[in-house]
Amino acid sequence: xxxxxxxxxxxxxxxxxxxxxxxxxxxxxxxxxxxxxxxxxxxxxxxxxxxxxxxxxxxxxxxxxxxxxxxxxxxxxxxxxxxxxxxxxxxxxxxxxxxxxxxxxxxxxxxxxxxxxxxxxxxxxxxxxxxxxxxxxxxxxxxxxxxxxxxxxxxxxxxxxxxxxxxxxxxxxxxxxxxxxxxxxxxxxxxxxxxxxxxxxxxxxxxxxxxxxxxxxxxxxxxxxxxxxxxxxxxxxxxxxxxxxxxxxxxxxxxxxxxxxxxxxxxxxxxxxxxxxxxxxxxxxxxxxxxxxxxxxxxxxxxxxxxxxxxxxxxxxxxxxxxxxxxxxxxxxxxxxxxxxxxxxxxxxxxxxxxxxxxxxxxxxxxxxxxxxxxxxxxxxxxxxxxxxxxxxxxxxxxxxxxxxxxxxxxxxxxxxxxxxxxxxxxxxxxxxxxxxxxxxxxxxxxxxxxxxxxxxxxxxxxxxxxxxxxxxxxxxxxxxxxxxxxxxxxxxxxxxxxxxxxxxxxxxxxxxxxxxxxxxxxxxxxxxxxxxxxxxxxxxxxxxxxxxxxxxxxxxxxxxxxxxxxxxxxxxxxxxxxxxxxxxxxxxxxxxxxxxxxxxxxxxxxxxxxxxxxxxxxxxxxxxxxxxxxxxxxxxxxxxxxxxxxxxxxxxxxxxxxxxxxxxxxxxxxxxxxxxxxxxxxxxxxxxxxxxxxxxxxxxxxxxxxxxxxxxxxxx
Amino acid sequence: xxxxxxxxxxxxxxxxxxxxxxxxxxxxxxxxxxxxxxxxxxxxxxxxxxxxxxxxxxxxxxxxxxx
Numbered sequence: 001x002x003x004x005x006x007x008x009x010x011x012x013x014x015x016x017x018x019x020x021x022x023x024x025x026x027x028x029x030x031x032x033x034x035x036x037x038x039x040x041x042x043x044x045x046x047x048x049x050x051x052x053x054x055x056x057x058x059x060x061x062x063x064x065x066x067x068x069x070x071x072x073x074x075x076x077x078x079x080x081x082x083x084x085x086x087x088x089x090x091x092x093x094x095x096x097x098x099x100x101x102x103x104x105x106x107x108x109x110x111x112x113x114x115x116x117x118x119x120x121x122x123x124x125x126x127x128x129x130x131x132x133x134x135x136x137x138x139x140x141x142x143x144x145x146x147x148x149x150x151x152x153x154x155x156x157x158x159x160x161x162x163x164x165x166x167x168x169x170x171x172x173x174x175x176x177x178x179x180x181x182x183x184x185x186x187x188x189x190x191x192x193x194x195x196x197x198x199x200x201x202x203x204x205x206x207x208x209x210x211x212x213x214x215x216x217x218x219x220x221x222x223x224x225x226x227x228x229x230x231x232x233x234x235x236x237x238x239x240x241x242x243x244x245x246x247x248x249x250x251x252x253x254x255x256x257x258x259x260x261x262x263x264x265x266x267x268x269x270x271x272x273x274x275x276x277x278x279x280x281x282x283x284x285x286x287x288x289x290x291x292x293x294x295x296x297x298x299x300x301x302x303x304x305x306x307x308x309x310x311x312x313x314x315x316x317x318x319x320x321x322x323x324x325x326x327x328x329x330x331x332x333x334x335x336x337x338x339x340x341x342x343x344x345x346x347x348x349x350x351x352x353x354x355x356x357x358x359x360x361x362x363x364x365x366x367x368x369x370x371x372x373x374x375x376x377x378x379x380x381x382x383x384x385x386x387x388x389x390x391x392x393x394x395x396x397x398x399x400x401x402x403x404x405x406x407x408x409x410x411x412x413x414x415x416x417x418x419x420x421x422x423x424x425x426x427x428x429x430x431x432x433x434x435x436x437x438x439x440x441x442x443x444x445x446x447x448x449x450x451x452x453x454x455x456x457x458x459x460x461x462x463x464x465x466x467x468x469x470x471x472x473x474x475x476x477x478x479x480x481x482x483x484x485x486x487x488x489x490x491x492x493x494x495x496x497x498x499x500x501x502x503x504x505x506x507x508x509x510x511x512x513x514x515x516x517x518x519x520x521x522x523x524x525x526x527x528x529x530x531x532x533x534x535x536x537x538x539x540x541x542x543x544x545x546x547x548x549x550x551x552x553x554x555x556x557x558x559x560x561x562x563x564x565x566x567x568x569x570x571x572x573x574x575x576x577x578x579x580x581x582x583x584x585x586x587x588x589x590x591x592x593x594x595x596x597x598x599x600x601x602x603x604x605x606x607x608x609x610x611x612x613x614x615x616x617x618x619x620x621x622x623x624x625x626x627x628x629x630x631x632x633x634x635x636x637x638x639x640x641x642x643x644x645x646x647x648x649x650x651x652x653x654x655x656x657x658x659x660x661x662x663x664x665x666x667x668x669x670x671x672x673x674x675x676x677x678x679x680x681x682x683x684x685x686x687x688x689x690x691x692x693x694x695x696x697x698x699x700x701x702x703x704x705x706x707x708x709x710x711x712x713x714x715x716x717x
Numbered sequence: 718x719x720x721x722x723x724x725x726x727x728x729x730x731x732x733x734x735x736x737x738x739x740x741x742x743x744x745x746x747x748x749x750x751x752x753x754x755x756x757x758x759x760x761x762x763x764x765x766x767x768x769x770x771x772x773x774x775x776x777x778x779x780x781x782x783x784x
Binding site: 056057133135169171172174175177178179181182184187191194195198201202205521522525528530531533534537538540541543544547548550551553554555557558559561562 | 719742
């Protein structure tokens with residue numbers, strides 16, 4: 001068994017500067033207000049011994065998740081270490097130093113006598129020295145506030161978990177939680193359901209296939225197939241018949257036939273069936289009668305089209321001729337119109353001459369009037385002959401107005417009328433010319449059509465022939481030929497149709513055989529490698545689930561056995577400590593029993609002398625005392641057999657009244673017979689009780705004036 | 718005796734099944750040691766995923782065969 005002799009801390013959590021503690025008395029009290037570094041001191045011892053094991057979720061202590069080792073105010077400095085000096089019963093000194101290097105790494109060194117170890121070797125050495133796991137350390141060496149607080153919880157399930165933790169059984173519970181979180185059973189159920197769905201699917205497919213097959217067989221019967229033909233032999237026979245019939249038909253029609261090999265197996269029959277169908281299509285189109293039929297149809301179509309064109313042109317010609325005749329009847333013949341035009345032109349010429357003469361005299365008078373109207377001119381003297389005439393100007397004006405103006409106007413009107421007549425005559429002549437041109441054009445087109453007809457008929461067409469009737473005669477002749485061909489083609493098509501029915505029968509049998517094969521695959525699926533493999537996988541999964549269930553049972557059983565063992569060996573001491581601390585008149589005796597709950601987890605019952613459950617009547621202080629009693633009982637008895645000669649109590653007086661505190665100190669005094677105690681508290685009353693009632697020597701470290709730059713100030717009280 | 722040995726004791730035996738169970742427990746305990754309950758979940762989930770993947774692969778093949 002070893003005890004702590006000395007402790008050095010630097011840069012660890014609440015610490016900045018290096019501090020040193022000597023533990024040379026049976027009890028060391030770390031006192032001071034909150035946040036002064038007391039708990040950091042206990043944590044430092046724990047971290048030095050267990051390193052990262054005391055950090056994180058696995059510790060079972062919630063505040064340890066995301067725990068930071070170096071003091072945040074260190075900045076870039078990384079000089080963080082804790083050094084412990086341990087002494088065994090033979091006074092041998094062993095120094096353990098843990099230095100922080102990064103959030104995931106630290107360096108451990110241990111020196112004992114002349115021996116020095118580093119790293120993993122040092123970790124191994126410390127583990128052999130401690131001879132207890134971190135969880136055991138939490139149960140029997142370091143009483144943590146959170147473990148105590150959890151016992152105060154009234155929910156039985158949570159309290160059981162807290163007591164498990166107090167007894168060092170967290171690992172069992174944590175592993176069970178991890179196993180259950182993997183939800184293996186639900187995944188197995190999922191797999192079973194998926195496979196059941198698949199099996200149902202197989203059954204549905206089989207039902208559908210049977211139904212389809214039944215329908216196909218009905219269809220086969222309707223197509224003239226018998227039950228005995230619905231197999232490989234049957235389909236091969238049909239194929240041979242179809243092939244022979246096709247060959248005969250091709251030969252009789254004088255046509256060639258593609259190579260059509262009847263296969264040996266029905267699975268290859270599809271190619272034959274497709275090939276034969278293609279050949280039937282080809283023979284249908286290439287039969288001589290069909291070709292002739294096509295030619296006649298084409299010829300008929302050409303004659304019909306030509307007749308339409310010819311008739312249309314002939315009608316147009318008739319219409320143009322009638323128009324020309326109507327014009328002659330109404331307006332005269334072309335020669336008459338030409339004569340009329342010449343006469344009008346002559347009359348216009350004469351009138352224009354008359355107009356010209358009248359205009360010459362009128363121009364002279366007009367000039368004379370202009371002259372006489374000038375200023376300073378004698379208005380009575382003729383400007384031409386110089387003859388004097390009274391009122392010559394007035395006379396000339398009157399003559400102009402009465403004679404020439406009327407004469408010129410009349411001639412002009414006559415010219416205008418003649419010109420209008422000329423225009424009308426010319427217009428009629430133009431119309432004549434247009435109609436004549438049109439008639440000639442249509443006539444030419446009609447001649448062209450006649451030429452075409454002549455070419456198609458293969459004979460000359462004279463003016464005496466009626467092309468339209470000739471065409472009708474030719475079309476009638478074609479129709480007669482077509483009628484004769486139709487019967488011949490029909491009988492040949494019927495032969496091909498019959499062969500087509502055979503091919504359809506082949507298709508149906510192939511389809512039936514394919515369906516039967518697919519049905520067989522589904523029926524035999526259970527014999528497939530994949531199906532067998534799936535069954536094996538399902539067995540593996542079932543085995544895994546079963547093994548996990550058994551392991552869970554084993555974990556519960558091991559946890560239960562360990563809990564019972566611990567309770568049996570410490571029960572009386574726990575009872576003794578609890579009754580001493582609480583002095584509850586209702587509870588003279590605490591009997592602790594361990595059973596299992598419905599999930600197989602440990603279930604703790606605390607009963608009094610009358611075998612009645614005590615937790616419902618316990619105050620918070622009593623429950624706290626119960627938790628402390630469990631820890632101190634474990635530490636007192638079980639710890640005696642262990643290597644650690646000290647225990648650490650962190651603020652143990654929470655929720656305890658004065659009476660409880662005094663009695664707790666008396667229990668601690670008793671524990672001091674077996675173990676050294678390091679106690680951290682801010683409770684002055686508890687400190688006073690310790691000073692006044694602990695009969696062993698003590699050291700008191702007083703923590704105060706904590707600053708970010710230096711950490712706590714520590715003095716000996 | 719630590720928790721690992723205590724559970725091992727509960728599942729002792731020489732049958733093939735018991736040996737398999739102990740191997741599974743070894744894996745679980747190693748996972749817990751490495752990363753706590755989360756790692757236990759991760760290891761078991763990965764184990765099951767492997768089985769499930771194989772199951773789905775074979776089922777897909779069967780599915781393709783029957784259609």
